[in-house]
Amino acid sequence: MRRRRLALCLLPWACTSDPTPPASKEAKASNEPAPVAAPTVPEAPSFAEHVAPLVYEHCTPCHHEGGSAPFAFESYDDVRDHAQQIAEVTRSGFMPPWLPAPGSGEFVGARRLSEVQRGTLARWVEQGAVAGELAQAPKPPPPATGWQLGEPDLVLRTGEPFMLPADGGDVYRNFVIPVPRDPPLRFVKAVEIRPGDPKVVHHGVLRVDLTGGVRLEDAEDPAPGFDGMVFAGAGMPDGRFLGWTPGKRPDPGSDARSFRLFGGSDLVLQLHLRPSGKVEPVTAEIGLHFSSRPPTMPALSMELSSGEIDLPPGATDVHVRDQYTVPTNVAVRSVYPHAHYLGKRIEAWAALPDGSKRSLVTIDDWDFDWQDEYRFVRPVRLPAGSTIHMDWSFDNSAHNPHNPSAPPRHVTYGSSSTDEMAELILEVEPDDPRSLPALDEDFRRHWLRGQLALQQRAVQQHPDDADAHANLGAFHQLLGQGQAAIAAYEQALRLDPDHVQANVELGIVMMGEGKLPRAVALLRRAAEVEPTNARTHLVLANALRKQGDDDGAIASYLEALALDEASAEAHNNLGIVLEQRGELPEAARHFQRASELQPHQPLFGKNLARVRSKLGGAPG
Template sequence: MHRAALPAAALAVTSLIATGCGTPSAPEPPASDGSAETLPAGPITFTRHVAPIVFEHCATCHRPGGSGPFTLLSYDDVARRARQIAEVTTSGFMPPWLPEPGFGEFVGERRLTDTQIATLAAWAESGTEEGDASDLPEPPAATDGWALGEPDLTVSLPAPYTLPADGPDVFRNLVMPLPVGETRWVKTVELRPGNPRFVHHAIMAVDDTTSSRRREAEEAEQPGEPGFSGMEMGLAFMPDGHLMGWTPGMAPNPGIDGLAWRLDPGTDFVLQLHMLPSGRAETIAPVAGFHFADAPPSGPPLYLIRLDADHLLDIPPGAADFVVSDAVELPIDVELHAVYPHAHYLAKSMEGRATLPDGGERWLIRIDEWDFDWQDVYRVREPYLLPAGTTLSMRFTYDNSADNPRNPNDPPRRVRAGNRSSDEMAHLQLQVRPRRAADLVLLRESLYRHAIRRNPANPWSYYELGNALLEQDRLDEAARQYLAGLGADPTHVPSRTSLGAVRERQGRLDEAAAEFRTVVELDPGYADGHFNLGSVRLAQGRLEDAAGHLREALALEPDHAAAHTNLGYTLRELGRLDEAVTHHREALRLQPGSAEAHNNLGSVLAMGGLLDEAIDQFQRALRLQPDHVPARQNLELAREIAAELERAGLR
């Protein structure tokens, strides 16, 4: 086992094929939604005409406990703000929905028709008549409960986070251990952000190392508060191609049957909240609800492709129309499930499109007025095929002039790519699903080769390409990519870890040990570094050294099942059978469905003379995996020994 958890940015494919700024736009469909501004006949009233619009499109946020600054659930609530409602809906500012109509169809669109907008404006102008109470629709039900039903697991902070009263926007990464004792499969996660009026948006990720806990322990900005600061989430990542986030008004994602993601013991939930100080200290107590699937995923997994033009971002002050672009060709057929564009305050417009092999074009998304405050994940209403040979492209425009009201700098200053909100980004993430699971590695290889051509200084691209080659058993090629990544950054721990794994598979144990030894020198708190070095020492027969590193791995990550297994092997070879049994039992607790774990425990029990329990473990292994040859051989041998002991009168 050679794990190297990746930062969220590295999981999404950084395919950096920049195109020229003069890329022509695809043909534009009509900007209108097709509804004429036909007002209802007769007087426009709240109960008959306005309430249905407000209850459906506004009350999701404008309700008690919602993210809106006031409620819109009664006639009085709406009438006193009638002109304001007319203004913000006529301008398109509310309800917040950035994609232009006709450039992609998405789940949960918060867009009013022309007739609805005209109705709200006419009602405000005509005196806000209330109307007949019998016409009033049922107000929206309270949403205190979980929208997706009662979760299988809820997690929260041991103590709430206190948002400072003043200062700039706050990005805080809150770390919550997930109390699972065995591998589970997660269908979806629903988030209650804790205090939605002050939470701008949230990103949900997981960390199967201890890195997030260590960053929390080292936090200096608010050391007395839970979590750690900044937009960089470290080694936390979104699992298996899933886009997990929350924004005000977003309906929770119910998940997709057959596409659950794996959750192992010892994993932490890492929640990044973007929060807005209100002038007084606010208490933020988020709760996440996990919904489990009954079975592991079936068929091809989801995957995130990220078009990325960060390397082109060097926006001079005063530039009002700075354009960056990126494009990549698909080597395989994929199905598009979701679109997630991302930039910061200077972005003005965004285009994403697909140019098909026959020359036809299909819009992925178009946003003419980007607003960082209302970013979202846009799930495609009906997933559709993008065949091999399709070119995916993005074109983002930025305004770094003093005329941009969202420009965080006054006067404007030069802005480059970075993780602070005052920096910029240019990302278009596409959630796709390959038609065939076996094709995914070909997609990864192709995309990372493009990434390296565009930005040869990024060690993560070499690392990911090496992983794709390693998955195809192309060991020498994989090693060359890891070495190239280390040439770009000699301190890149994941590349050095994977290079050590390749050397171990090649039987070059001394070289593998040297790489893993460097890993633990670079990052002494990295549990897998100690695990890998301990495992190589075990293979070399250096048992005490192996035991020391494996114990260190478990001190850092107590639920590291593979470390328990290998430490059990090591202690068995050292003749310390009672200790070996303890660690094999722990490995089995963490992997109850593993035939190998049952066989390992049975073996050490048999060596200690506990034949009945050993036989039981071998039988359990075979029930889980009838073709497990070592378990069958061990069962036969244990039965023979037991029979001989009985014949000798020793049982």
């Protein structure tokens, strides 16, 4: 049975991790400043003198009326009513909710109480929670209202509320928020996320989508947003991690570390929601602070991960690992470990070329409920040739208090919270910004090789599964391994001649090799099997255009747009065919629409400008 959580949240903004050492007895009695005595636990602590300042600083920012915590700590009576609980959770280390082990990294906003602070709380409770002179107690801080970073330059909202059911399991809801089209490009140096009701929002993560894919996901779900833990192709904007957890101060950022925000793109805010016992409307606001200039310190997000997760019931210490060697000098800005309920421990470190080891993060007692991003006070600098290691261990036994299954069941890799994942997301900056594209490509291939190995094992385990062979072909294709991709797709089609993915992807490979008749035949088969698939009609149109069949290409492009009017690629490619046929006004209309849908794509704008020039500058 899963351990019931104590509803208490001590969130210090800054506290000493250890008392200072005693001053030397040999200190000279001269004009030197008198040594400062090390802090000690008071002999007779009172609320007014000792506990109120501690609680108001470290607890009340969340424990206030309307805050994310379930009850307030704004008076002596509030704190006294929970005194025993406070002493227990702070003594055990369960609170404050801070997972990294001491010494594993120096992080911004570390939520730790010192031994003296914990001892003060414990002694106060042991001695009967004495009030003291309440008239002399400090006043509780007013709850933070408004935007913590000041008034944003732009506020975007999730729109119509999502109605969270009264009960049931956790919900991961993705809200799609369109970015205004004008201006076409801005630079964002800071983001502040404000959930409408922090009591039901466990945490939030923000991504950006440039493809329009999340709009399709949103359109298929009748309620606001769509469910799931994956982001439908959206990613971290220019490698920057953006998220919200209760009590966490937003990063003020800087002009140098800003990221690009394209007009017409979509923000995707994923909120982890927990039912409260009654139906709750869920909304959120996003405040954007702009920079007046482009960034000078670009970043890349790296995701070490492993799909080799196989946790039989009763297993107590199963390890999965990944590692990556950086080809250039980098600085690690932050780390974000991620696993689900069976995660037990993570250790991440870098092995440097000189043989030394540098810790990135260690969590000895993983807790899915308190996962967070950890931003270094000082970036961890790694020279080229350093190898970043990730080592996760899992506990699928009945002794794991977080295990959601009783009795334990067999668990493997998957995106559901009852499956398991093993990830470490790093935000890194290359010392030389010019090396970012090469670093991005090198890590992309590392990730693809890991996915390829995962698919090869899936094929070995399920040799008669056409999906497994088609997915294997996709990763061979992405790695540029054409013949291996063809073999995998051909095997998928032997198992299932109507497999749409295999027909479409093999058709693309055949187009690349100039085998257009075969490509067209494969793509026609896919369109017959699944006539409502807009992408199939788009790829078929591309093949027909290459084959010189303009009429067939135009018909297929129009079919693709009838199914997905927001396909910028279909509008652009149709415009190309129409331009070649001399139908310039109609070509300009489709180029215009492509530019509106994806204003960050310069090719669409160039095509539009070219046709307008031919038309004598008319808008078309």
